[in-house]
Amino acid sequence: MDLQEQLKEIVPANRMEMEKAKRHWDSLAKPLGSLGRLEEAVIRLAGICGDYRKIKMERAALVVMCGDHGVVEEGVTQSDSSVTKIVAEGFTCEKTSVAIMAKSVGVDVFPVDIGMDTDTYPESKVIPFAILNRKIENGTNNIVKEPAMTVEQCKKALKIGIDLVGELKKQGYDVIATGEMGIGNTTPSSALASVLLDIPVETATGRGAGLSDEGLERKIKAVKKAIARFEGEQKKDIFSLLAHLGGYDILGMTGLFLGGAIYKIPVLIDGFISSVAALCATKISPESIDYIFASHISKEPAGQLLIEALGLKAFITCDMCLGEGTGAIAVLPLIQMGIDVYTKMRTFDEADIEEYIDYNKKAEEKRND
Numbered sequence: 566m567d568l569q570e571q572l573k574e575i576v577p578a579n580r581m582e583m584e585k586a587k588r589h590w591d592s593l594a595k596p597l598g599s600l601g602r603l604e605e606a607v608i609r610l611a612g613i614c615g616d617y618r619k620i621k622m623e624r625a626a627l628v629v630m631c632g633d634h635g636v637v638e639e640g641v642t643q644s645d646s647s648v649t650k651i652v653a654e655g656f657t658c659e660k661t662s663v664a665i666m667a668k669s670v671g672v673d674v675f676p677v678d679i680g681m682d683t684d685t686y687p688e689s690k691v692i693p694f695a696i697l698n699r700k701i702e703n704g705t706n707n708i709v710k711e712p713a714m715t716v717e718q719c720k721k722a723l724k725i726g727i728d729l730v731g732e733l734k735k736q737g738y739d740v741i742a743t744g745e746m747g748i749g750n751t752t753p754s755s756a757l758a759s760v761l762l763d764i765p766v767e768t769a770t771g772r773g774a775g776l777s778d779e780g781l782e783r784k785i786k787a788v789k790k791a792i793a794r795f796e797g798e799q800k801k802d803i804f805s806l807l808a809h810l811g812g813y814d815i816l817g818m819t820g821l822f823l824g825g826a827i828y829k830i831p832v833l834i835d836g837f838i839s840s841v842a843a844l845c846a847t848k849i850s851p852e853s854i855d856y857i858f859a860s861h862i863s864k865e866p867a868g869q870l871l872i873e874a875l876g877l878k879a880f881i882t883c884d885m886c887l888g889e890g891t892g893a894i895a896v897l898p899l900i901q902m903g904i905d906v907y908t909k910m911r912t913f914d915e916a917d918i919e920e921y922i923d924y925n926k927k928a929e930e931k932r933n934d
Contacts, residue, residue, distance in 0.1 A: 568724050575826040578612030578855035586611035586620070590907065594916040597923055602878055603903030606858065610904070613831055613856055620904055622831075625672045625897055626733050627663065627742040627890045628821055629656060630726070631696070632680030632814035633704035634749035635713070636791070641752045641784040643775055646704065649748050650683045652889075656746075657695060663744060663889040670898055672742065675733070679725060680704055680747075680813030699725045705812050708753055708791040712809045719808040719816055723849075726820020727827060734828045741832045742860075742897065743821050743839045744890025747814040748774075751865065754841040756788045756810040758867045761844055762874055766792065771837070771865040771886075803848045815842050822846035826853035833893040836863035836886060840871035847875065858900075861885055861892035 586608040591597055598604060611617040631653045633646045655661035656676040659668055667674050676696045682704035701721055705713035714722075730741060751773035759769035766788045772781055795809040807816055819842040825832035826846075834843045834857060846853045859877040862868050864886035872879055880896045913920040 568720050568727070571724070571727055571827055572823065572850055575823070575850045575852045577852050578609065579615045580612060582615055582617045583608050583612040586617040586907075589617060591923070592912045592914075592920075593906070593910045594913050594918050595910070597921050600903060600906065602880055603899065603906070605878070606880075606900050607903050607907045609855070609858070610831060613829055615829065620907065622740045622897070622901055622904060624738045625740045625742060626738040627667050627672050627674045627744055627894060628729060628733070629663070629674065629676045629744035629746055629890055630679050630814040630817035630821075631676055631746045632678075632750070632812055632817070633682035633747055634753060634812050635705050635707035636709060636752045636787060637749040638707055639709055639783060639787040640780065641776075641787050642749050642773065643780065644748055646682050646748050649681055649746055652746050653678070653681060653696060661889060662887055663891045663894060666891060666894045670894060672894055672897065673738075675729075676746070677725075677729065677817060679722060679817040697729075699729070699817075701725075701813055705753075708756065708810055709787050709794070713753065713811050714808050714813070716804050716808045719804055719811065722813050722816035723820040723823065726817045726822075727824035730821055730824025730828050730830060730832070734830050739830060740897070741821060741825060741830060742890050742893035743818045743833060743835050743842070744893065745814045745818060745835075745838050745888055747812060750812050750814055750838055752784055752787060753791075753810050753812045754815060754838045755784070755867070756791050757806070757815070757841050757845065758871060759788065760792060760795075760806060760810065761841075761848065762867065762870055764867065764870065768870070769867045771867070773865075803845070807845060811845075814838075815845070818842035819845040819849070822857055823850060823853055825856040826850060829856070831856055831858055833858045833860050833896065834872075834877075835860060835890045835893040836888050837865035837868050837871070838888060839893075840868065840875070843875060844871055860896040863892070
């Protein structure tokens with residue numbers, strides 16, 4: 566199935582099952598709405614799975630899209646692209662932050678070489694998590710000077726993410742956490758955020774992995790030049806925008822969010838870069854938002870703005886800006902706690918407790934009379 570046919574499969578989540586899930590929450594022997602966003606998450610999960618009685622998140626996969634970026638040559642990073650390879654190798658032997666976090670909560674890690682500027686490590690059953698070879702090219706072009714990729718390569722990256730969700734669902738995974746690894750990837754992400762949010766480059770651009778003042782100034786200049794070059798060509802459709810200013814890792818994650826909507830499986834945003842990818846997904850298919858969950862608010866300057874633009878609410882604020890999927894992993898146990906309460910707690914009838922009255926609802930009904 567080609568990309569356009571796959572996108573036609575996206576439909577909104579089941580609102581009827583969400584209403585049933587809300588009624589079930591209200592029947593449980595506790596104050597109404599007292600678990601806040603955990604209740605909201607479970608209600609949304611009911612709409613995704615299509616049955617309010619069968620909500621589960623028993624098997625979680627973290628997909629880490631790895632790719633390099635030609636814009637690194639503009640001096641926009643503290644380290645060079647060789648670090649992408651080093652960290653990607655760390656995923657395979659559980660030596661990175663997110664791999665250690667994932668192991669502690671029982672999440673399987675799937676590093677994906679979608680565009681690293683190095684040979685892909687051979688897949689192996691000996692190491693815990695082998696790098697999946699989905700390479701399109703050895704890194705993108707320098708967005709300051711030319712498009713990052715062709716439109717065809719852009720669509721291929723999207724489809725790689727979509728198809729990977731389908732593969733993981735067949736393997737029994739029921740939730741996807743998104744992550745990325747690519748030195749320089751906050752620069753194209755800042756460019757995309759600036760254009761899509763219509764905000765100044767200075768607002769969209771942060772220090773990434775720890776730039777100096779001079780480095781930040783170079784990064785801002787690079788983003789401005791990249792946007793000016795794109796705008797000068799007057800190509801405003803979303804695929805052209807992504808091809809000009811994106812990265813293979815960013816677009817692979819965009820495909821993950823679209824794949825969640827196609828295959829009806831929840832997908833978690835991590836930080837700034839995956840928030841940009843999620844926003845790109847909603848520009849391609851607005852209905853995909855029903856399947857996307859925000860984990861935390863990134864410390865990057867535009868982190869909060871992106872979550873607000875998506876109309877989502879994050880679960881935690883920890884001043885994190887590491888990436889790799891660390892925020893998404895951190896939130897998974899919280900959501901599981903909500904599911905456990907939803908599925909295991911006694912109802913008011915079972916506990917022989919008088920049900921709470923929803924006075925907010927009564928007040929709203931009175932106003933509408």
